[in-house]
Amino acid sequence: MGKHLARDLDDLQRRVLAMAGKVEEAIYAAIQALRERDAALARRVIAGDEVIDAFENEIYEECLKVQALHQPVAVDLRRIATTFMVNTDLERMGDLAVDIAERAEALDSMAIVPAIPDKLVRMTDLTAGMVRQALDAFTNLDAPLARRVIRLDDEVDRYHSEIIDELVEEMKSSPDVVEAALSLFSATRHLERIADHATNVAEDVVYLVDGEVIRHRPESSRDR
């Protein structure tokens, strides 16, 4: 690989990591806004999505530029193809953080809100950790780490399922909280989808490094 191509690929990777940092921040802030019913923080997350969208567009154009300029082949071409997909996954994670923030905004205006399940904090830590590790695996072409990320998704699904169980009980016993509980239901589902996107990234890394197709099917039969 020529040194100019190597430099351009490194630069591309740095931008992807900067974008991932913004996505991780948005996830934490959205969940904090939900837990503390902080509509102002929710609105900041929603407004901040512009920055993530701008990153996506820049990275897309940069990928095309590197391809046109260097006509990379073999592993370098595959790496850029993976960057296209990781870029899209990160942008969708940003959208899902906005979806969570919108649920937080909605909750803020509701009179009766069920207790926010404590498990949501643990599920958020796990999910944000998956995002970070999936990106680390991509940066270092570390397939074993990517495989660990894929396995973590089962744990996120378990938390998701347990939180839904709690919310179903709340809805059954107090019809007054149905709407608020649905907002929490949706927010939890959005968080679980962020973990799915992190899993997609990890699967792409395994394919890039080992050439093995792993088809993750989210365990949504427990989603209700």
Place this chain on the structure above:
Amino acid sequence: MGKHLARDLDDLQRRVLAMAGKVEEAIYAAIQALRERDAALARRVIAGDEVIDAFENEIYEECLKVQALHQPVAVDLRRIATTFMVNTDLERMGDLAVDIAERAEALDSMAIVPAIPDKLVRMTDLTAGMVRQALDAFTNLDAPLARRVIRLDDEVDRYHSEIIDELVEEMKSSPDVVEAALSLFSATRHLERIADHATNVAEDVVYLVDGEVIRHRPESSRDR
């Protein structure tokens, strides 16, 4: 553009359309399984996802092959980059059809199920139409059609919102149906996400043809 590149791009496009046909079938079958509580049909949709996944992998490899072989530039390179993204969107739509089929399977085992909203049929027709038209827009590089697809998404969101309203009322008045109504709530949400993916495809077509970035933010503040 050389005639070999033109032929390979046409072949790629044919595969993408064949994949889209499978996705459209899966969407209709999943909703039919839900409405008729047909667990056998639901299982066929779930099993059929393998075919869609195989298409995705073939198209991905074919994109790389065309790039390595022809080193396309300018509009051809952009077209292949868009194909990568459309391919991913189609595969995710297939996953969402599976998610709906899993809700259908779950409903089949429940004793008390609320009426399936009639609007779900109309919403399904609209969504499947969006998928088809987004792919037509991509095949023919038809930006005006792509813009119409993007506008249709608001109509899908409206149906989604109305169906959710009906389900919330059911849950409030009969705690017995909470779990079944949540399955319908999720299935409707999955369908709405399929329309979002069709919108993503249409946005990519507008960007490819007109160079204009359209950032669709789903109207999820009405999702509950």
